[in-house]
Amino acid sequence: MIVRARRVVLPDGERPAAVHVADGRVVAVTGFDDLGGGGDAEVTTLDDDEVLLPGLVDSHVHVNEPGRTEWEGFASATRAAAAGGITTVVDMPLNSIPPTTTVEGLAVKRAAALGQVSVDVAFWGGAVPGNVGQLRPMLDAGVVGFKCFLLDSGVPEFPPLDDAGLLAALTELAAVDGLLIAHCEDEDTIAAAPDPAGRRYAGFLASRPPAAEETAIARLVAAAAVTGARVHVVHLADAGALPLLRRARADGVRITVETCPHYLTFAADEVPDGDTAFKCCPPIREAAHREELWTALADGAVDPVIDMVVSDHSPCTPELKRLDVGDFGLAWGGIAGLQVTLPAVWTGARARGVPLTRVVELMSAAPAALAGLPTKGGIAVGKDADLVAFAPDARSTVGELHHRNPVTPYAGRELVGVVRRVWLRGTYLDGGPPRGRLLDRGGSARVTP
Template sequence: MPQRISATQALLEGRFQPASITVENGKISAIDSYEPREQDIFVDENYLLFPGVVDTHVHLNEPGRTHWEGFESGTRAAAAGGATTVIDMPLNSIPPTTTEGALKLKKQVAEKQIYVDTGFWGGLVPGNLGELKDLVKAGVFGFKCFTLDSGVEEFPSVDEQTLYEGMREIKRLDSLLVIHAEHAETIEAHALESATSYTAFADSRPPLAEVQAIEMVLRNVEKTGCRTHILHVSSAEALEVITQGKKAGLPITAETCPHYLTFVAEEIPDGASQFKCCPPIRSKSQQDALWRGLLDGTLDLIVSDHSPADAEQKFNADGDLVRAWGGVAGLQVSFTAVAAEATKRGIPLEKVAQWMSASPANLVGLSQKGRLEVGADADFLIYNPLAEQTINAHDLQHKNPISAYDGARLQGRVEATIVRGETVYALGQFAPRRGTFLTTTTDFSPAEAK
């Protein structure tokens, strides 16, 4: 039975305009002039109708480290934050998603838990080159690797030769490489035994480490032609290298994250390990450069890099940022935090939707996601841009009440999230509807994944 959403401000073709949108079988089947009917879902002039957020950088950690996060809590947090699609990273789960068997296990544990549509990255590690083809056939959206220690022993980093060989194979498979690019030797040369000052910690992972690693990555992109995406860019210096690569016509894209766009190192209290991430949050001038990089197209998208952990991992080091686990938990807050900061800077929310919905969907080839158009999935985010809220980590849906956003005062609030035409979150309440697994070739329900 078709249903309709009538909104006075729906984001269509890059601008907000009134429209009545018909949904059939989870898809947008028609977009017509605004003519609300009594039975429609009605979105009045106080709210904005966005396409759902597509978050391609999420660590859900299950199986193996489900006490850090899991599919149930993580995708519920996604729904509460307006994300209708997430792509799960291959590491921090045990086993990591470096074999087809590990991917099957991950789907088995996820199948009855997901609130939003969910896909998976594979991993590129030393020794698994022969696994990549089977992972592509099984539907991963690409492969992640590290140029330095990942922090977990079961997901080792790649050296330049392994990276080159991996890129050749990924190119042959017509897939995508996403890479954590920091130069290990440079970071080792700046290493500190301990640090409670966030600025001191940031200085121990300087922009030079990003630059050198990205330069190495681009050398191998040029040799192999492998489509490559640079993860969590944090510095102006890295932007310069990416710009050079794009000007040279290399098949590269790049992202940054909400915590780099909303926090600055000089304002973070000493010992506040909930802010620790790698690369680190940097200075106000670096933050301004990242916003310029988004506006000029050097950076293509914004994703959460939701990387949670429990209190033992985050706080057992007594404020020592060198020993504390790195990662910011922000999946539920990401869209609102970026939208609030963009509004302060006079940047239209239409651009935020491009960076957080359409562009991430484009990165992974989900042409049916991240946009409001006929034929697209009926994924919607209903947003109140004028509401004010103070974030309390204990109120978030994340498994552990730990977040850099705890205490942040933000303008804007997600009021409802609709996935394939079904409301999964509204006014603080969740529906029992579960999401669907996504692959590079087809969509299939979790029940079909066995």
């Protein structure tokens, strides 16, 4: 098959092109009119208002199956991903029961996913107290790296690492160049902050101050500097941490950073009191943080401090969001937004003059590199033919989504950019049987758990 468009986002920029596909991979990228003599190839030409993008890679998705499948499951999460132009997700190790903290837990997770996934799925392992001996075996079994918390995770089966545990995990991973990704908020800082109970969003925001992120990031940086290990900060909300992160990189610390669409879209003064759909940890902060995050993202060549944008899709049942009472202290913290990640980010980027090529770099190439998936993240010879027809000027209002549960702060919001068609490894996703594969570290497909 050949898919061609007047606008194609390629690793070296945007131009008219024809993308030639065979056996699920890109075999050539030629000029728009260069169809290689025609032959038997099926040619699809995108409409003039569409841009051909590589499939997005979302390296931060809480699927929650098995154990909490009523929150989200592989079938619903990957349908939502596909509808949003995301052709690869990396599943987080917590909120499922058992968590992915042992080789056996990984096998249970893969068995639950097998045959259900509409897009390709890879897996993070978890680093928790007492499982250092499981880290190398889980890497050998195919996880892409390890997630840890530096404070209470919210679920008892996934406890946090203290400083000694963090150092032990990083020492183990440094020996094999493994990656640790960390939820960076500091328990003691939060314990000293006001209680979050009540309907006022300002009260919840005060309960998790920026200093909590900065203190925890400093702990991670110090441990990474000592061990030489690779580390990654998930869901950065605090722009005040950017100078610390810049210094760490200048000092040679091997650290990367992500932020999320909700921190780039919303601002604290826009969150209605009692609307716990907006609750997440760390919290959505004031508009000044949002704008500084955007400034840091705008040009990665000038300021490479934030590497990527991923969803941190972390849904739950409506009951756990406690919309009935609107109490931010009682509600589960997590934003459901997997399906609208691309239009949400593009809406903000477009308004600030950030080009679509940069958005693709942040949402496809960079997370694919983080997760060690070399066949993902771009339209180039040898990569999987994961393709998205995207209409960047079309508008839509967020309505019913494929997520298992309907609670999302994006409900009713007008966004710019519509995903019209998606191909996974050269196959058009038409809502038929699941076509996704389970991926090991390195991107090879796994047939069995």
